[in-house]
Amino acid sequence: MAEETSGGLVPHFSVFIDAGIGDFTKAAANCICSSHDRDLQIGELQTMWTTPANRNLVLPLLSVRTGFDLFLRVMNFPPGSEIIMSALNIPDMIQIVRHHSLRIVPLDIRIETAAPKVDLLPQLVSPRTVAIVIAHLYGKWSPMDEIIAFAKERNIYVVEDCAECFCGFERLSHPETDVALFSFGVIKFYTSFGGAIAKVRDRELYTKLVALHETYNMQSSSTYLKKILRYLCMYLVLDVPLIAKTGVKTLRTFNVDYMYHGVKMLRGFPDQLMQKIRERPSGALLATMLHRQKSFSATEFCLQRLKAEYVAARLPRGLDVVGSKASVNNYWLFPVVTENPDNLVFLLNALGVEAYRGATQLNVVEPHNGHPNPLLPAHANNSTTGDKNNSAEQYHSGDSDTFVMSCAGDCPDPAETDRNDCGNQVDFAKEGTGSPQHIPTVNKQYPHEAKYLIDHVVYLPVHKLVPFHQLNRMLRAVKIAVDLHRSSNGPGVKVRFPSKL
Numbered sequence: 001m002a003e004e005t006s007g008g009l010v011p012h013f014s015v016f017i018d019a020g021i022g023d024f025t026k027a028a029a030n031c032i033c034s035s036h037d038r039d040l041q042i043g044e045l046q047t048m049w050t051t052p053a054n055r056n057l058v059l060p061l062l063s064v065r066t067g068f069d070l071f072l073r074v075m076n077f078p079p080g081s082e083i084i085m086s087a088l089n090i091p092d093m094i095q096i097v098r099h100h101s102l103r104i105v106p107l108d109i110r111i112e113t114a115a116p117k118v119d120l121l122p123q124l125v126s127p128r129t130v131a132i133v134i135a136h137l138y139g140k141w142s143p144m145d146e147i148i149a150f151a152k153e154r155n156i157y158v159v160e161d162c163a164e165c166f167c168g169f170e171r172l173s174h175p176e177t178d179v180a181l182f183s184f185g186v187i188k189f190y191t192s193f194g195g196a197i198a199k200v201r202d203r204e205l206y207t208k209l210v211a212l213h214e215t216y217n218m219q220s221s222s223t224y225l226k227k228i229l230r231y232l233c234m235y236l237v238l239d240v241p242l243i244a245k246t247g248v249k250t251l252r253t254f255n256v257d258y259m260y261h262g263v264k265m266l267r268g269f270p271d272q273l274m275q276k277i278r279e280r281p282s283g284a285l286l287a288t289m290l291h292r293q294k295s296f297s298a299t300e301f302c303l304q305r306l307k308a309e310y311v312a313a314r315l316p317r318g319l320d321v322v323g324s325k326a327s328v329n330n331y332w333l334f335p336v337v338t339e340n341p342d343n344l345v346f347l348l349n350a351l352g353v354e355a356y357r358g359a360t361q362l363n364v365v366e367p368h369n370g371h372p373n374p375l376l377p378a379h380a381n382n383s384t385t386g387d388k389n390n391s392a393e394q395y396h397s398g399d400s401d402t403f404v405m406s407c408a409g410d411c412p413d414p415a416e417t418d419r420n421d422c423g424n425q426v427d428f429a430k431e432g433t434g435s436p437q438h439i440p441t442v443n444k445q446y447p448h449e450a451k452y453l454i455d456h457v458v459y460l461p462v463h464k465l466v467p468f469h470q471l472n473r474m475l476r477a478v479k480i481a482v483d484l485h486r487s488s489n490g491p492g493v494k495v496r497f498p499s500k501l
């Protein structure tokens with residue numbers, strides 16, 4: 001037990017750097033070597049990324065964020081145009097949309113597949129919609145056929161955000177997608193410590209993207225080298241168990257929130273986002289991308305899935321693996337949802353398992369109106385906040401776990417709003433009481449399930465570097481934590497799964 005409570009049970013974190021020390025050395029050497037033939041490097045990447053299943057044009061970039069911003073710059077959509085986006089993404093992607101004076105309409109996702117709720121698209125689309133951005137989350141691939149057919153009928157662009165799901169060249173994005181973006185940032189599979197690839201369907205669009213991209217300054221080798229050195233420090237902590245063990249012990253002694261600081265150090269563009277993403281990749285970065293991607297091994301890649309499936313099959317009841325029903329699942333990170341995530345993290349940390357809630361910056365994509373109360377119809381969200389006469393009011397039922405909502409006024413006439421935002425009725429009654437208590441009005445545009453996911457997610461340290469015997473230890477600790485939680489709470493209040501909304 002002494003070992004278990006001293007940060008030593010499972011000396012792995014929920015994120016890792018998918019590279020070896022040799023890759024760091026090579027990347028650093030690429031920065032020092034000044035003779036890079038960029039055209040040759042780009043040509044080689046283009047050949048590698050042009051496959052029989054996907055012949056779309058290839059543009060190597062500094063980051064996915066660079067590619068997304070480049071696309072929006074070239075398209076120059078009128079201010080106020082709407083972009084429908086999967087309801088989970090990193091804040092920078094949202095900031096880029098806002099920078100272009102565009103409005104975001106979030107498309108909710110299902111926890112069990114991590115895929116978007118395609119059936120909501122007809123409610124979300126409007127004459128102002130110009131693009132649909134689908135993020136394949138946590139290494140799961142979402143089906144695209146239906147989305148592409150929907151967009152084609154309406155002349156809307158489709159962007160696939162494949163930042164989290166590179167899995168080799170056998171499976172790339174959908175060939176009919178207008179722009180697909182793959183990331184090789186530091187915590188991505190086969191990282192090159194930065195870099196991205198865009199696959200572009202239309203030659204005319206591609207030519208415009210390349211022309212604007214050519215006007216960007218080149219990222220300097222020294223900037224790239226500084227990143228590599230910063231990530232090397234993180235690599236030593238994240239990927240070398242002995243250092244992780246002693247490091248965690250020391251930092252805990254000094255009460256340092258090492259996870260918070262660690263995740264911060266992994267950020268690609270910690271400041272001046274718009275300025276810093278508008279650069280071209282250096283020859284050194286292109287060389288590292290080539291080196292890493294040429295060494296892709298399907299056998300090695302499978303290990304991640306193998307270990308994740310091993311854990312998923314053995315988790316105790318009460319924890320749901322996000323995307324467990326996805327048809328293609330490559331397990332980038334291992335997110336689970338649970339009723340009381342903070343308690344689970346607290347107990348697991350005490351048992352020496354580095355579970356964490358903020359392992360990634362992924363967050364809910366809130367609707368553009370800025371008053372995203374999920375339980376008010378959209379027109380109420382758009383009106384002045386704090387108005388006591390609003391049609392819905394929220395109060396506490398007196399029961400520690402149950403908020404009840406009452407719809408005091410009339411629901412808006414759907415004809416008066418752009419989209420039918422009202423009309424869903426939710427029974428938030430305590431399970432087992434049998435009596436419905438209050439029937440709230442729900443803003444159907446709000447991404448309820450994505451919000452639930454983020455509010456209840458815990459990332460477990462499950463990845464290809466964690467040996468099986470440590471996965472077993474972690475599973476034992478998870479079982480203890482879940483049992484402890486159950487026994488201290490009794491059967492208690494059951495939170496309704498929001499997919500039933």
Ligand SMILES: Cc1ncc(COP(=O)(O)O)c(C=O)c1O
Binds near residue numbers: 064089163183268
């Ligand atoms: C879903 C998603 N989109 C976009 C990005 C940004 O990728 P990049 O770091 O290449 O800009 C990330 C990476 O964190 C991501 O997870």
